Amino acid sequence: MSEVVILGVGMIPFGRHPQKLLVEMAAEAARAALKDAAVEPGEVGAGFFSNGLAARLFSDHTIGQNVYWEVGINRIPIYNIENACTSASTAFCLACGQVAAGQVEVAMVVGAEKMYVPELGLIHSGQSELDTQLGLVAPAGFALRAKRHMAEFGTTEAQLAAVAVKNRRHAALNPNAQFRDPITPEDVLSAPMVVDPLTRLQCCPNADGAAAVVLASADFARWRRGASRGKVRPVDVRAAVYCTGSYANPQDLTHWETDERGCRLAYEAAGVGPEDLNVVECHDAFTISEILHYEALGLCPAGEGGRLAEAGETALGGRIPVNPSGGLLSRGHPPGATGAAQLCEIVAQLRGEAGPRQVPGARVGLAHCMGGDKAADSKSCTVVVLSV
Amino acid sequence: MSEVVILGVGMIPFGRHPQKLLVEMAAEAARAALKDAAVEPGEVGAGFFSNGLAARLFSDHTIGQNVYWEVGINRIPIYNIENACTSASTAFCLACGQVAAGQVEVAMVVGAEKMYVPELGLIHSGQSELDTQLGLVAPAGFALRAKRHMAEFGTTEAQLAAVAVKNRRHAALNPNAQFRDPITPEDVLSAPMVVDPLTRLQCCPNADGAAAVVLASADFARWRRGASRGKVRPVDVRAAVYCTGSYANPQDLTHWETDERGCRLAYEAAGVGPEDLNVVECHDAFTISEILHYEALGLCPAGEGGRLAEAGETALGGRIPVNPSGGLLSRGHPPGATGAAQLCEIVAQLRGEAGPRQVPGARVGLAHCMGGDKAADSKSCTVVVLSV
């Protein structure tokens, strides 16, 4: 996979965009990514569009073609991908595969979601699923994991809160994040309880948002870099792994087997280990998620995730900064866009363009995403390793 | 693309399945395809699931993982693809690409749709689209084309009706078709008018349905054929092309530029021409569609599609049988499944297993699908060429 690079990224600030249609938000991010990549619309050979909710909320479908035509891209294959929280990162894995195979020289991923509408309702795993009919709302699956982790490893509420406080501190440095005002551990713990032990400030907020990534073959990037504008700053894709759940029964709730497998496969593909990482964006849908992902990623031993957060090792300035963007918890979580926004952040970090939240000298970064609850397992896990 | 084969296909009869959930229908088709291919669940390296409407109708999402796990397939990448009427064939193109690139040895496509529910409403191009808000329901775009075709080429209502009558005659021979009772031209023309000049019997009916395809590398097929069961009857994939609209303005309504481009690209990739085809499944969403597709496929000159149908050349026993399955018009059209059902038919024909509707000695077949109205163009066109 060393032959695939990211040429450009673009996103719009996550938050409330009541005046913008989904397609408009997506087009804005797509245009930004094309300009960042210095790629013309006619050079894109395949387009991937990811979204999770627009069919249900707006009765819209086959949206990708509309989005790409808004930035002058037509005729080429456009793929509409849905995969819960990993919609955009799954699209990215598909796109990488086509570029790596030489099927296209330049591909593009655009992800978008519009959530601030009255019709949203509760997020669940699918209305026809028995678990949903038995009351399994999204935060509950994570809360159950938190309770087991606390019971088995002594993880504390203060440790959970530390994740939310850290990510908010990071978000204050990111103009694209939705919530940027600092919060204290007390704020987190005294916020309304959503599902024990997760308070509102431990659950990622909804958001309207869009983000886009332009990929290319390394050959194309070299040619472009030589032939033209000097603005080209490619970032190497070292691994782009997507796997789904094992759904084994019984599941151990203190980790997702799928999460560990995805991380392991990505490290193998990239030829790196956790000790090589300089910066990580991970799927902190809830505070407990980030703690479990530390462990799956091998940033600490099993059971030590809470203490890692509390010690500040995953904060900017710490040993391995996680979610310098503010993460889902403070940037907000539009499922169709999140996976691409994570890539935007890692690319900015590896280019040294992350401004006040820059991890100094970052050379290797990882973007991790998970989505969908099924049989006490996760339906999907994507792990992308990038380097310069 | 000569290195990709279809190893197995499976589908359930299209029609009304009120007692079956979407996932159950899909799993039934998937199981049939696996058994037909003599492939074990654990041998499948990537799974694609296509559906168009379940998010809107049932608030279900990320369904592919549920479907594949119902047939014992987990851990591998599962992609959820939506692309209007071409959902399944687009998924097939993606799957072909991964097999052709050597990224997986065996891949699978499952498409399913459940439409016979009160919530269905009218089919349109997306509720947020201006054309939809201005009253563009799906049949209207085709009716406008019919009117231009009649005006410019003298196509007649009798010629339109001939398509519906022929496809119903074919459907009588296909136990998987929804409507199998013969109809006369008079039946067609005296049926209630939907959109001038298209009567109800010229519009494809809704259906509940599911269909599945197992693909593999030719190497895998050879190994399997040698090593084992003799039951393996691979069909070669000569081309699998997917392209999207040009949306040029003004559009010529008597043909889709996208349709012609898709067919041309497929012929080039397959190294065949229309004269080499023995059997075709095409996207006869409406009678006029089949006539226009004849022309795009080069089965007759531009403007001659109506006369081709009337002359019986595209009927079983004619020069080039089109839609021996009964087509969308009589099999029914569940968008998530149609593209895969077309492949089921072509595979049956090329294997010589189509029973009373067999095209004798068929060696080269083509499956053509189109979907989505946008700017008087089509959002997608897929063309797959198979041979034995």
Next chain:
Amino acid sequence: MSETTELKHATLVTEGIVTGYEDGSRPRLVGGYCPDCARWYFPCPSYCRSCLEPVQAADLGGEGKLHAFTVIRMRPPLGLPQPYAVGYVDLKESGLRVFCLLDPSAIDRYRLDMPLRLTVSVLGHDGSGQPCLRPYFSPGDHHEDAEKETDTGGGEVRDE
């Protein structure tokens, strides 16, 4: 006057796609134009599809020629009348071919290539049951229209 009252209480089907209807002047479609690329658009996109720069809003006029038409007799969406008519219209100034509603009261009068003139009026609802202003084309050209306006002594109140 009843139509004028309706106009005030109904919302436009999509903001920004028509002008000249609120004040009794001539209704016209609003699209986009990129002067650098000399390209017209309807509806107005966020960016020019050639150069990706923002486009200018552009008056596309209210006159066109009927390229194709049909009558929709099925159960109509959005509270539209049963039957209702739609077509593709070639706009006079820009040459764009656009999909549009046709005046449902003139269903028997449509002929290919006939001149058409834009109206904006309440036609159907907005999906939540509220009356909705939609643009639609009616038979007739600018010349006819001008005569009519002269007849009624000006363009302020029109009841076609």
Next chain:
Amino acid sequence: MSETTELKHATLVTEGIVTGYEDGSRPRLVGGYCPDCARWYFPCPSYCRSCLEPVQAADLGGEGKLHAFTVIRMRPPLGLPQPYAVGYVDLKESGLRVFCLLDPSAIDRYRLDMPLRLTVSVLGHDGSGQPCLRPYFSPGDHHEDAEKETDTGGGEVRDE
């Protein structure tokens, strides 16, 4: 007796997932079992995930042990009470770990590894507002239950 009346008018959340609740006998979960592969399932799938052959419906009993629990305090879906409780339960006979509702009236009594017993009763609605029968686990084991039945002179009417 009012609960019995309710039972008759409410629909089960998903057909076929419980038995023994209609006739006053002991409510039990119904899953699937493949004798060839010796694999248990809940809910019952169309096919065994090992051999792809149809599975037998299997009585999974009504007893389990609480593996994890939590209390949902947000606005509840499906007409469930606010707050309500859910958990993962390790079923006694099959060893399956299943997600299930917990008795909302016992929110303060849940402890990890405590024995639980299945109830089927009206809890919430079915999404269209109709009362819905849902299985849920309550604190208590078979032994306790047996004593109670003895106390009340039989299992016909139970009001926990």
